Amino acid sequence: MNEKFKKELIEWSKVIAVALVFAFIITQIIRPTLVRGESMYPTLVENDYLIINRLAYKLGQPKDGDIIVFKTDLLQDDGKKKDLVKRVIATPGQHIKIKDSKVYVDEKLLNEPYIHDNTTSGDIDLVVPEGKVFAMGDNREKSLDSRYQEVGLVNEKDILGKVMERLFPFNKIGTVN
Secondary structure (H helix, E strand, C coil): CCHHHHHHHHHHHHHHHHHHHHHHHHHHHEEEEECCCCCCCCCCCCCCEEEEECCHHHHCCCCCCCEEEEEEEEECCCCCEEEEEEEEEECCCCEEEEECCEEEECCEECCCCCCCCCCCCCCEEEECCCCEEEEECCCHHHCCCCCCCCCCCEEHHHEEEEEEEEEECHHHCEECC
């Protein structure tokens, strides 16, 4: 091997190594996810392609209004466990009450301009325990969420990340609120 070839090989090896390190870091920080179903309508719709921040809750705590992706024991048609996308409504220590289709957190009526309809079924009255959050979909009538035993309160350790950006459809690219 001549010297020039060795130097080029070393340079390419460095570039590839740096690229692999960056790829590893990026995959640990962000994760793509696809919306299935209409439980978050009108905020999110079927087939929205989202980027979630996987570090958000390793460095901080979920906050009211955050849109999160979390693991569940629910099964998809193919038998794999289903991840859900929902909005955090109450965090540890907060008192949530749902009565007469209205949602109260710490005795204050929530202003929820993001929900699809003005109805929130269920009769809930509880204080969210440490390590858990209460999450609901924006389309309350079509959302399987913390109001139901199948999902229940979300363990903070099951939260995969906070929804940050919508990448598709292209006409809706941007931050998700």
